[in-house]
Amino acid sequence: NAGVMQNPRHLVRRRGQEARLRCSPMKGHSHVYWYRQLPEEGLKFMVYLQKENIIDESGMPKERFSAEFPKEGPSILRIQQVVRGDSAAYFCASSLGTAGSYEQYFGPGTRLTVT
Amino acid sequence: AQTVTQSQPEMSVQEAETVTLSCTYDTSESDYYLFWYKQPPSRQMILVIRQEAYKQQNATENRFSVNFQKAAKSFSLKISDSQLGDAAMYFCAYRSANTNAGKSTFGDGTTLTVKP
Numbered sequence: 001n002a003g004v005m006q007n008p009r010h011l012v013r014r015r016g017q018e019a020r021l022r023c024s025p026m027k028g029h030s031h032v033y034w035y036r037q038l039p040e041e042g043l044k045f046m047v048y049l050q051k052e053n054i055i056d057e058s059g060m061p062k063e064r065f066s067a068e069f070p071k072e073g074p075s076i077l078r079i080q081q082v083v084r085g086d087s088a089a090y091f092c093a094s095s096l097g098t099a100g101s102y103e104q105y106f107g108p109g110t111r112l113t114v115t
Numbered sequence: 116a117q118t119v120t121q122s123q124p125e126m127s128v129q130e131a132e133t134v135t136l137s138c139t140y141d142t143s144e145s146d147y148y149l150f151w152y153k154q155p156p157s158r159q160m161i162l163v164i165r166q167e168a169y170k171q172q173n174a175t176e177n178r179f180s181v182n183f184q185k186a187a188k189s190f191s192l193k194i195s196d197s198q199l200g201d202a203a204m205y206f207c208a209y210r211s212a213n214t215n216a217g218k219s220t221f222g223d224g225t226t227l228t229v230k231p
Contacts, residue, residue, distance in 0.1 A: 033218060042119075042206050042221035043160075055216050089158060094220075100148050100216035101167075106160035 002027065004094050005074075006108035013115045019079040019086070021110045025094030032075045033104060034067060037089040049075060050098075082114045117142045117209050121178030121222035128197045129230050135182075136192045136225045146212035149183065149190045151221070154204040163205070166190065168212070182219075202229045 005024040014020050024090040025032050030051050035043040049069035060067070064082075069075040079086055087110050093104040118141045128134035140149070151163040166174045166183050173181050180196075182191045194201055207222040 035221075040223075042121075042223045045218040045220065050218045055215075059218070074209075091160065093160075098116075098216060099214045100146075100210045100212040103162065103165075104210075104219060106152075109158050109160075 004092055006028040006090075006092050006107035006110050007112060008115070009108060010111050012115060013082045014115055015083055016081050019082050019112055021090050021092075021112070023053050023077070023078075023092030023094075023107060025073040025075070025092075025098075026105055027094055029094035029105075031095045031098055031102075032069050033093045033095075034075075034077050035091045035093065037091060037109070039088075041089060046077070077110075082112075083089075084114050087112055087114045117147075117211070119207050119209050120228040121225050122209055123225045124126075124229070126157045127230060128230040130197055131198060132197055133193060133195045134197055134227065136194075136205050136227065138190045138192070138222055140158050140188050140190065140207070140209050140220075142209065143212055144189070144213075148210045148212060149181075150208040150210070151179070151181070151190075151192045152208060152221075153201075153203045153205045154206060154224070157226070160206075164192065171177075188206045190231075197229050199231060200227050202227055 033043045033115045034046040045059040064080045066078045089109045091109045092107045095102040140186045147168045153161045164176045180193045204224045208219045210219045
């Protein structure tokens with residue numbers, strides 16, 4: 001069973017460009033979580049999605065950031081008009097269920113660098 | 116809101132020795148899960164050990180064990196017989212046991228160095 005897949009692993013964008021980060025959950029998992037890790041910090045929750053629904057976006061910046069998890073295909077985290085402060089590692093996790101007893105499995109992360 | 120605090124930004128240990136990493140958390144919930152994750156230079160998040168709050172017995176996974184003090188809201192990780200491969204960043208995390216638990220809350224991490 002393949003783990004959580006994220007691509008690209010590294011992404012370089014110039015200021016003002018758009019960044020699209022993709023996450024394919026583990027097979028059978030319908031719950032996806034996005035986290036951001038700034039240098040020397042822990043992971044900070046951004047958004048929690050189920051298929052076609054955003055369940056909790058309390059950690060998402062109000063502007064420029066959006067996320068989706070369509071019925072078919074990977075979950076996408078989209079950052080418009082990137083700025084240097086968006087440079088970070090973005091991790092996706094998936095789980096089989098939403099209860100706390102279900103383990104979250106993490107992908108390898110996408111490292112975004114904004115120049 | 117829940118918070119997780121790791122007060123030791125860096126720790127070091129001699130190979131084959133024992134080291135303890137500290138973690139405290141704050142919550143008003145009575146049922147929850149606590150985790151320790153390892154993040155090596157590859158950045159992959161690896162689950163080391165997990166503790167259910169309703170269980171009094173401390174979790175153990177081979178050389179890794181925890182000291183869970185629910186009343187004190189403390190959750191430390193003990194690594195015995197440290198190996199060079201244990202060198203990494205370690206994160207403590209909290210997750211609600213609710214049916215709609217959603218997110219995990221992470222501490223800022225402790226960088227562990229293992230000296231040969």
